[in-house]
Amino acid sequence: MxxxxxxxxxxxxxxxxxxxxxxxxxxxxxxxQVTVRFALTMVGINISAPWTEELxxxxxxxxxxLGAGVGVRHAQMIALEFGVRALPDRLGIAMRYAAIAxxxxxxxxLIWVGLKFVDLGRSETSPVLGIxxxxxxxxxxxxxxxxxxxxxxxxxxxxxxxxDIRFSADLAPEA
Amino acid sequence: MIGLVSSLLVLFAISxxxxxxxxxxxxxxxxxxxxxxxxxPQVVFEALxxxxxxxxxxxxxxxRLMQFGGIAERLVDLAKAMLNWVRGGLGAAxxxxxxxxxxxxxxxxxxxxxxxxxxxxxxxxxxxPRPFSAATTASSGELGVIIPPSVxxxxxxxxxxxxxxxxxxxxxxxxLMIGTSLIATVIAISxxxxxxxxxxxxxxxxxxxxxxxxxxxLLSLFLPVIILGGIFGGIFTATEAAVVAVFYALIIxxxxxxxxxxxxxxxxxxxxxxxxxxxxxxxxxxxxFAFALHLLRAPQIIGGLLTTLTSDPMMFLLLVNVFxxxxxxxxxxxxxxxxxxxxxxxxxxxxxxxxVHFGMIMIVNLAIGMVTPPVGVNLFIACGIAKITMExxxxxxxxxxxxxxxxxxxxxxxPALSLALLx
Numbered sequence: 001m002x003x004x005x006x007x008x009x010x011x012x013x014x015x016x017x018x019x020x021x022x023x024x025x026x027x028x029x030x031x032x033q034v035t036v037r038f039a040l041t042m043v044g045i046n047i048s049a050p051w052t053e054e055l056x057x058x059x060x061x062x063x064x065x066l067g068a069g070v071g072v073r074h075a076q077m078i079a080l081e082f083g084v085r086a087l088p089d090r091l092g093i094a095m096r097y098a099a100i101a102x103x104x105x106x107x108x109x110l111i112w113v114g115l116k117f118v119d120l121g122r123s124e125t126s127p128v129l130g131i132x133x134x135x136x137x138x139x140x141x142x143x144x145x146x147x148x149x150x151x152x153x154x155x156x157x158x159x160x161x162x163x164d165i166r167f168s169a170d171l172a173p174e175a
Numbered sequence: 176m177i178g179l180v181s182s183l184l185v186l187f188a189i190s191x192x193x194x195x196x197x198x199x200x201x202x203x204x205x206x207x208x209x210x211x212x213x214x215x216p217q218v219v220f221e222a223l224x225x226x227x228x229x230x231x232x233x234x235x236x237x238x239r240l241m242q243f244g245g246i247a248e249r250l251v252d253l254a255k256a257m258l259n260w261v262r263g264g265l266g267a268a269x270x271x272x273x274x275x276x277x278x279x280x281x282x283x284x285x286x287x288x289x290x291x292x293x294x295x296x297x298x299x300x301x302x303x304p305r306p307f308s309a310a311t312t313a314s315s316g317e318l319g320v321i322i323p324p325s326v327x328x329x330x331x332x333x334x335x336x337x338x339x340x341x342x343x344x345x346x347x348x349x350x351l352m353i354g355t356s357l358i359a360t361v362i363a364i365s366x367x368x369x370x371x372x373x374x375x376x377x378x379x380x381x382x383x384x385x386x387x388x389x390x391x392x393l394l395s396l397f398l399p400v401i402i403l404g405g406i407f408g409g410i411f412t413a414t415e416a417a418v419v420a421v422f423y424a425l426i427i428x429x430x431x432x433x434x435x436x437x438x439x440x441x442x443x444x445x446x447x448x449x450x451x452x453x454x455x456x457x458x459x460x461x462x463x464f465a466f467a468l469h470l471l472r473a474p475q476i477i478g479g480l481l482t483t484l485t486s487d488p489m490m491f492l493l494l495v496n497v498f499x500x501x502x503x504x505x506x507x508x509x510x511x512x513x514x515x516x517x518x519x520x521x522x523x524x525x526x527x528x529x530x531v532h533f534g535m536i537m538i539v540n541l542a543i544g545m546v547t548p549p550v551g552v553n554l555f556i557a558c559g560i561a562k563i564t565m566e567x568x569x570x571x572x573x574x575x576x577x578x579x580x581x582x583x584x585x586x587x588x589x590p591a592l593s594l595a596l597l598x
Contacts (some may be wrong), residue, residue: 020444030418061223067452077192082549084190099191115217
C-alpha cells in the first residue's frame, strides 16, 4: 500500500513539472504574440502569429485539468470544510468520506463522457494549428483519471498515517 | 429550481469540492430535460477555451514572482521609509505596501502572504500585538483584488461579459479610498493604544531615506506604470498586460535583483499553476450550473421575485449587500463571484444599475468575505504567519471590518467612485 502511494506521489511530481511547463508555454506564447503585435510591427516587420493564441488556450486547458488533478492529492480543490470540521468527529469524518466517494463517482462519469467527446474531437480540426481536437479533449478524461487516482491516494495515505481526513488540506505542501 | 439549489447546498455542506458540487447538482436536471450528457464536456471546454481567462494564472504568477524575486521587499522598504515618522507607521506601511503590490499582482492571497511574512515579524519587534498585525495584514490584503489588476475582476468579466478593462479602471478610486481609510485606521488605533514606535521627523535624513529607498525600488515601481498605463491607455488587453508583468518581473528578479535563479522557476510556476487551476476548474463547472439555471430561467424568476419585493434600486442594493456579506462569510470569494455573478448581474441591470458599478459592488463586497470569519483566505494566511488562532484575531479585526463595510456602503451609493474614470 505504502509503495503504491509513493509511486503515485512520484507520478504527481512528474505531472507537477508538466503543469509548470504548460504555464511556461502559455507565458511564452502570449508574450510572443504581444511582441509580434507591438515590437516587430514598430520596427516595420509584419509577421503575424495566430498560432500563439490557440497554443496558449489549449495549454491552459491541459494545465487546468492536470493542475486540479494534482491538487486533489492534498484536498486542495476548494471546498467548504468548516461544516464537517465543526461536526462531532465520527459524523464529520463519515460525511467527508461520503463526499470523496461522490467525487470519485463524478470523476468516473467525467471519464466516460470525456472519452465520448474525444471521439467527436477526432473529426474536428483546430482552425490554425490544424491538429485534431481530440488532442485537447483528452485533457478531461486524463485529468479525471488522475483525480480518481489521487483521491484514492489521499484516502490511503490518511488511513495509513492514522490522520483525520477532514484536515488533510492543512497538510498540503506550501505551494 | 428549489431542487437544484438545495442539492447544491447539501453537496457544499458535506464538503464536496465546489467545482464538483456545481457539476453534480446540475446533472439530474440535464437528464430530466433529456439533454445528452455530451453537453457536459461541451460546456466545460467552451468555458475554459478563453483567451481572457488566461489573465488569471498570469496575474497569480506575477504575484508569486514579486513575492520571491525581491520586488515585494523593495516596496516594503520604500513604504517604511515614507512612514517611519508617524506612530503606527509600520502598520500603515503594511497597508501602503499592499496598495503598491496590488497595482502589479491581481491576487489578495499573494498580497497578504508576501507582505505579512515580511512585516508581521517586524511589527512584533516594535511591540505591536500580533493579533493586531495579523488583522492589519488580512484586511489590507483584500486590496489585491480591488486595486487593478485583479484576478477577481477577470473572473467577473469572463463570467458576466462586462469589459475587464472597464472593471480595472473602475477599481482604481475605490481601492485608493479603502487603502487610505485603512491607513488612517491603523494610525488612529496605534495612537490611541500606543502601539509601535516612531522616529523623530528630521527633514534631511527623511528625504535621504525615502530617496534611497525610492532608487532601490525604481525598477519595481516602473512595473505598475507599464501595466496600468498600458491597460488604461488602451494599449494592452488585461491578458497582454499580465504577460508583460510576468516577463518584467522575471527579468528583474533573475538578472537585476538576482533573488531567484533558473532552478527555482519550476517550483514557482507549478505553485501558480495549481493555485490557478483549482479556481479555474470552478469556472469550468460553473458553466454547467449556469447552463442548468438558464434552462430553468432562474435569473428571470429570481428577478421577478425581487421586483415584487422592492422596486427601489437603493433597497435592492442593500438587500444584495447584506446577502453577499452573509455568503462571503462562508464561501470562497471566487466561487461566490462565479456562482452568483451570472444570476445577480442581469437582475441589477433590470434595476438600471450600471453593469460596471454593480461589478465593483460585488467584488468589493466579496473581497470583504476574504476577511470575515469563519471562512476567509486572508485570515487563514495572516493567522498562519502570525501563529495565532482565529479567535485571537477577531477582536482587533472588528474595527477593520467596520471600516471596510463603511467603504462598501460609499462605493454602493456613490456610483461616481466607480464610474468617474470611465470614458
